[in-house]
Amino acid sequence: MNDVNRLKQFIATMLVATFLVIQLAIPQKASADELTGKALEKEMRAMIEAGVLTGYTDGTYKPAEKVTRAQFAAFISRALELPEGSASFTDVSSNMTLAPFIYKVTSAGIMGGYSDNTFKPDQNITREQMMLAMQNVLTYSEMALTEKRIDFTDMDAFGGSVSIKAAFIAANYDITSGFPNADGTVSFQPKADTTREQAAAFIYRFLEAKKNYVPPVVEEPGEPEPPLPPPVVKKYKVATVQNNQLVNGSTEYETYDKALAAYNANTSYDAITFGVDIIKTRSGAIAYGNATTTTGIPSTTTVYFDQDFAKQATYIEYGREMRYYDSNDKFIKVQVGATIGYVKHSQTELKPAEMIQPLERDRYSKTIFGSLAHTTYNHAREKIAGTYINGPAPDFMQSGATYYSYDGIHFMNDRGTNVGAHVPYFQYLSIRALSSYSAEEIDAYIVRKVQEKFPDTWQASKLIGIGATLKKMETEQRVNALMILSLGINESNWGMSKYAQKCNNLFGLYVNDTFVGECPAKGNFPTIEDGVRELVISFFNTRYSDPTNSQVPARNMGAAFGNKTTGFNVNYASDPTWGAKAAGHLYTFDQELGGKDFRQYKKIAFTNLNNQSINVRTAPTTASNILFTYRARNVGAYKDNPPVSYAEGYPLTIVEEKAVDGYTWYKVYSDWYVNETSAQYGWIRGDLLSIVEYP
Known part of the structure; x- marks a missing residue:
């Protein structure tokens, strides 16, 4: 090759290289297929257009891929246009591609290294760590660190109060709001790795907040304001009930302990008060939920397993009754269903026994x-x-x-x-115990009942003609058709509720106690069948009946309607009698059509162990394979008082029993559903169960 040809080849090679460098430097358009329809599509595209996120060499952006510490350093450096910086980490060399960004965020005080002088650039950044970094971003941007508290259901999963505070600060600027749970509560998943689309959303929302940020006004000194009246200082008092009214004594106590001493010294006192709130009262009292949102909308009262309010047990509807056990100035000990737990004074009201009227209670x-x-x-x-x-x-x-x-x-x-x-039969019958009734029988019953209840508008009911859909779900997903119908009747007022009529949502899906809109975003269905399918597949067969689902294990409390200790009712609805009401509709249907389903099975059982997992096996022997395992969980207030009481663990429907290996083994319907050909039954040892027998 002569010199001229060598020169031409060199120039061509340099042109190609230059073109590639330019292509990599220019923010790429994301693939429509890759981002279209994603929940965070808008935020992801905005950050790509702004050059905050750059794509991979194959033209993709991988929205679900995890973000490393070095990658996030690059994202935030570009977003803030950080100046050059310097730092020294043993695992960051100056020739690393993302090293300049690591130096920038370190110099800006947004991210730092570890005690061993490493940065760990390739380590994924968790959502909790992201919140700490975003707090530093707000500080760097000279924005006030104001908190907005959110009661995340997994608060105990955070590493400490510092990161919880960082999440609250981010929430104040709408940078994060957590993940909505089906019951209206919110989780944060602090230990989960942050994805690229989540990082894009955090940065996008920060930039929006920064753009609209108005610093607090600092007033210039002027004429002195007239002094405010002194604040009303609350004091503890002891009180008695007189003529159905609570009357405070005249003595004020500086501390709860001093008031408690006076209360314990004289049994004629009925309560300890703090301002207008009852802090403690005698046995026989009632507690009830009185939580509201910041705008005054009635909300739910959360019941916790622990006195520090770290682990949620369940929650209860505004105004609904709980059994009062005891209280102090920190918490109230209550019973909901068979679960004994703790509630906050700020979400709960107490009614002394002397103020309870016979007709004014459950x-x-x-x-x-x-x-x-x-x-x-x-x-x-x-x-x-x-x-x-x-x-x-x-x-x-x-x-x-x-x-x-x-x-x-x-x-x-x-x-x-x-x-x-x-034990009400239909309330604890497994959803896998299928119904004897046909689609035609279901449809005829619905028409007759809605004509009775809504004689002028009955044809508008969204339950009309639903029988074939219910039986289809029963065949495909192994969920009792009448249980689906009963829940639809209970939640939609026979298909006439607003959500049923406007959203094809018969079951209140994605509607929590404080929702006030027309249709929830995920609970607006094209057809009634779509809504039924969402209930059966996403809720019954995934969230509430799959003991193998590691993503939402706390949702699985047993495959029956249940109450506030066991079954769907624990997490599906704040109404503590939701399961009982749905079971009542099923009972009424069955009785009016001949009673073919009632007590078809003669034995129902509850798992009776507390704080110990329980195996369900493929055959009646401990040598057989494990089909699935029920996780250890609280089984309620009555677990220690057999045989007149039942431990309200996971409810099971028994179809057969055998004596093997010195135990009575019971064949039960399997909670776990994979497909129509998966295992329908499992076996469990009798000594692990409390058996309920029906005539």
């Missing part, structure tokens, strides 16, 4: 037809919430008498004496 009775009727009372609104039939009344109940129960299973008379236990 109560049960036996109707003249032999049914179990439950009348519920809303204490915050001071009115009866409604009455429903749950099934047949137990034999120990007498017509005309009043009974009380906090879990709908263990009952007391009006003197507070335990009189018996009764």
